Amino acid sequence: xxxxxxxxxxxxxxxxxxxxxxxxxxxxxxxxxxxxxxxxxxxxxxxxxxxxxxxxxxxxxxxxxxxxxxxxxxxxxxxxxxxxxxxxxxxxxxxxxxxxxxxxxxxxxxxxxxxxxxxxxxxxxxxxxxxxxxxxxxxxxxxxxxxxxxxxxxxxxxxxxxxxxxxxxxxxxxxxxxxxxxxxxxxxxxxxxxxxxxxxxxxxxxxxxxxxxxxxxxxxxxxxxxxxxxxxxxxxxxxxxxxxxxxxxxxxxxxxxxxxxxxxxxxxxxxxxxxxxxxxxxxxx
Amino acid sequence: xxxxxxxxxxxxxxxxxxxxxxxxxxxxxxxxxxxxxxxxxxxxxxxxxxxxxxxxxxxxxxxxxxxxxxxxxxxxxxxxxxxxxxxxxxxxxxxxxxxxxxxxxxxxxxxxxxxxxxxxxxxxxxxxxxxxxxxxxxxxxxxxxxxxxxxxxxxxxxxxxxxxxxxxxxxxxxxxxxxxxxxxxxxxxxxxxxxxxxxxxxxxxxxxxxxxxxxxxxxxxxxxxxxxxxxxxxxxxxxxxxxxxxxxxxxxxxxxxxxxxxxxxxxxxxxxxxxxxxxxxxxxx
Numbered sequence: 059x060x061x062x063x064x065x066x067x068x069x070x071x072x073x074x075x076x077x078x079x080x081x082x083x084x085x086x087x088x089x090x091x092x093x094x095x096x097x098x099x100x101x102x103x104x105x106x107x108x109x110x111x112x113x114x115x116x117x118x119x120x121x122x123x124x125x126x127x128x129x130x131x132x133x134x135x136x137x138x139x140x141x142x143x144x145x146x147x148x149x150x151x152x153x154x155x156x157x158x159x160x161x162x163x164x165x166x167x168x169x170x171x172x173x174x175x176x177x178x179x180x181x182x183x184x185x186x187x188x189x190x191x192x193x194x195x196x197x198x199x200x201x202x203x204x205x206x207x208x209x210x211x212x213x214x215x216x217x218x219x220x221x222x223x224x225x226x227x228x229x230x231x232x233x234x235x236x237x238x239x240x241x242x243x244x245x246x247x248x249x250x251x252x253x254x255x256x257x258x259x260x261x262x263x264x265x266x267x268x269x270x271x272x273x274x275x276x277x278x279x280x281x282x283x284x285x286x287x288x289x290x291x292x293x294x295x296x297x298x299x300x301x302x303x304x305x306x307x308x309x310x311x312x313x314x315x316x317x318x319x320x321x322x323x324x325x326x327x328x329x330x331x332x333x334x335x336x337x338x339x340x341x342x343x
Numbered sequence: 344x345x346x347x348x349x350x351x352x353x354x355x356x357x358x359x360x361x362x363x364x365x366x367x368x369x370x371x372x373x374x375x376x377x378x379x380x381x382x383x384x385x386x387x388x389x390x391x392x393x394x395x396x397x398x399x400x401x402x403x404x405x406x407x408x409x410x411x412x413x414x415x416x417x418x419x420x421x422x423x424x425x426x427x428x429x430x431x432x433x434x435x436x437x438x439x440x441x442x443x444x445x446x447x448x449x450x451x452x453x454x455x456x457x458x459x460x461x462x463x464x465x466x467x468x469x470x471x472x473x474x475x476x477x478x479x480x481x482x483x484x485x486x487x488x489x490x491x492x493x494x495x496x497x498x499x500x501x502x503x504x505x506x507x508x509x510x511x512x513x514x515x516x517x518x519x520x521x522x523x524x525x526x527x528x529x530x531x532x533x534x535x536x537x538x539x540x541x542x543x544x545x546x547x548x549x550x551x552x553x554x555x556x557x558x559x560x561x562x563x564x565x566x567x568x569x570x571x572x573x574x575x576x577x578x579x580x581x582x583x584x585x586x587x588x589x590x591x592x593x594x595x596x597x598x599x600x601x602x603x604x605x606x607x608x609x610x611x612x613x614x615x616x617x618x619x620x621x622x623x624x625x626x627x628x
Contacts, residue, residue: 063360072357073365075348075434075455080358082496083368114497115504149360157462159496159503159527170360177442198483199519202501210495211367211444212399216487218444219400234484242444 061136063172064129077168079151082159083209085168086110087149089304091176091342095140097130098304098341102267107150110206116152116167126150129171143176145305151209177305184334184343187312187326188227190301192290193217193242194317197233197262205265218242226315228301230290233262237287244301244309245269248293249329254283255292268302268342275336281329298327307343308334346421348457349414362453364436367444368494370453371395372434374589376461376627380425382415383589383626387552392435395491401437401452411435414456428461430590436494462590469619469628472597472611473512475586477575478502478527479602482518482547490550503527511600513586515575518547522572529586529594530554533578534614539568540577553587553627560621566614583612592628593619 061069079085088103097103104123111118126148134140149172153165195217203210217231228241238257240246245266247256254276259265276283293299299311310326337343346354364370373388382388389408396403411433419425434457438450480502488495502516513526523542525531530551532541539561544550561568578584584596595611622628 065360072359074357075350075457077365078500080362080365081372081494082500083494084497084500087366114500159499160507161500161504172360195487198485198488200483200498202480203483203497208497209366209368210497212369212488212493212495213485214444215363215367215369215399215446219446222445 062133062174063170064133065170066168067125067129067132073151073168073170074154076154077151078153078156078161078165079149079168079209083211084114084116085149085151085209086114086116086207087147087209088207090146090148091304092144092146092173093341094142095134096341097146099267099271100127102270103148103304106207106265106267107148110208111150111167113202113206114152114208115161116150118150118167122150122167122169126169126171129169133171133173137173141176145174145176147172147174149209179306183227183309184307187310188301189225189313189315190228190230190241190311191221191226191315192317193220193229193231195220195231196236197231197239199234199261201261204261204263205259207264214242227309230314232290235287236289238290238292239263241301244303244306247272247300247302248296249298249327250292250296252281252329254281254329255288256283256285257288258285266302267304268307268337271337271340271342272302272333275333279332279336294322296324298330299324300330304342307337347418347459348455349418350455351453352410352414352417358436358453358455359439361439362436363438363441363446363450364434364453364494368496369399369401370434370436370494371399371401371492372432372494373492375431375433376589377429377431377458378626379427380419381626382431384552384556385412387555388433388589391492391550391552392433395493396435396452398487398491399437399493400446401435403435403452407435407452407454411454411456414454418456418458422458426461430459430461432457432459434494464591468512468594469592472595473586474510474598474600475513475515475526475596476506476511476600477602478505478514478516480505480516481521482516482524484519484546486546489546489548490544492549499527512594515599517575520572521574523575523577524548526586529588529591532557532585532587533581534583534612535581537566537614539566539614540573541568541570542573543570551587552589553592553622556622556625556627557587557618560618564617564621579607581609583615584609585615589627592622
């Protein structure tokens with residue numbers, strides 16, 4: 059089997075246990091869709107990777123970004139048949155070593171580039187909509203880490219572990235103050251009176267690339283959009299709700315399941331469909 | 344060179360990049376001192392490991408604890424000369440795989456057992472006392488994760504990165520509400536009028552094994568101790584301050600450096616010395 063992973067450009071699949079990504083989560087990652095070998099929104103992903111790395115004291119230079127692109131080309135060159143769509147996961151860590159939490163000396167970042175199959179969604183959630191559950195796990199407020207996609211993801215793991223009914227495709231998560239934050243693996247948007255709303259994510263959460271694209275598209279379309287701190291009660295009266303990320307694009311929500319098992323039904327509305335169409339033009343669908 | 348690391352009992356030193364410890368920090372670890380091959384406070388460390396693992400959905404059975412002990416014996420058997428003191432690091436992760444944040448199927452935990460040299464402290468900080476700095480990084484409040492020693496340690500890494508003056512041996516960190524929490528790698532105690540105080544750590548921080556031993560020893564000695572939420576101002580009037588962990592034992596603080604460069608001097612007092620003596624009996628020094 060041809061290798062689907064390169065570590066620092068070499069066909070390996072494991073990292074030293076002294077890697078600071080493993081030991082402390084001192085690393086960032088990106089999940090990028092490839093359409094016929096073309097990475098979607100590559101420069102936006104690399105921009106976020108660099109912002110996150112800066113925040114965590116990981117020296118990500120333009121050279122390193124070039125190396126990641128070269129690694130991707132190497133992996134693609136090894137494939138006998140290029141799938142229509144596949145997933146690229148890029149991880150950059152602070153490197154191996156240091157004494158405890160302190161980084162000592164000139165540690166070089168480690169880079170991991172992995173190609174994986176695009177997941178199958180036979181139930182066509184983008185078309186048919188999904189059920190979501192309200193999670194109990196709350197995201198801690200951490201302005202230093204908010205927005206970036208780092209390797210400290212225990213809160214998401216704990217929130218995702220709250221349900222195992224495979225018909226529920228996502229969980230809605232609040233922050234410690236009780237404001238809506240995000241899905242376990244996605245960002246949230248809702249629509250009321252043709253106005254878009256999304257959590258600001260200044261104190262927790264991951265600011266997704268598709269979220270960023272949606273805000274930009276909404277602005278181009280003259281669609282009003284508000285970022286802020288919103289309570290879950292806002293969803294009781296919304297016209298449309300959807301979750302989004304780079305892999306799934308937009309999944310409209312047709313059912314919200316509450317803790318007490320009561321359900322709220324929603325219909326898939328015109329704003330969700332319009333944004334799906336606009337994203338499809340960019341290869342995000 | 345003989346191996347100093349076993350992974351699942353095998354002499355390896357790297358973990359698969361799909362390990363959930365690497366990908367998300369879904370793992371726990373313990374740092375244990377060996378005195379002439381004898382692990383100090385083994386059962387307390389294993390208890391905390393198990394508590395943390397339960398919290399993170401990692402199935403740690405008594406069998407797995409036995410395997411960790413066996414791994415340690417294997418590593419010791421490989422050593423030509425047993426050092427007087429060395430450090431054992433034990434890490435247990437949720438294992439490799441799963442689709443995204445969800446754990447799927449019967450993943451087996453991965454266990455990493457590593458022997459490392461005991462650090463040199465030529466300036467004898469336990470004897471002579473240390474300087475500490477007040478950090479700006481604040482710990483997010485996360486009751487779900489508070490107390491346990493998991494692999495999401497970015498806050499500690501960021502706090503530790505605030506200074507690089509090697510004469511400063513530790514940083515004092517507050518929580519998001521402005522209460523004293525811990526050191527970057529240690530727990531805090533202070534003394535006022537023969538009364539011991541330490542942060543409660545119900546919403547953030549790591550509840551250390553030496554902290555636990557100190558609370559127990561204080562109780563045996565009839566020394567009053569209060570756990571709670573305390574502001575940094577408490578330190579202005581304290582008689583003694585010390586930091587502690589399993590590797591360093593107790594380091595008394597003789598200087599607190601403030602952000603504005605002003606300094607507070609402290610002397611090493613009788614309670615710190617008494618607790619050091621008591622811990623030394625247990626091999627913690």
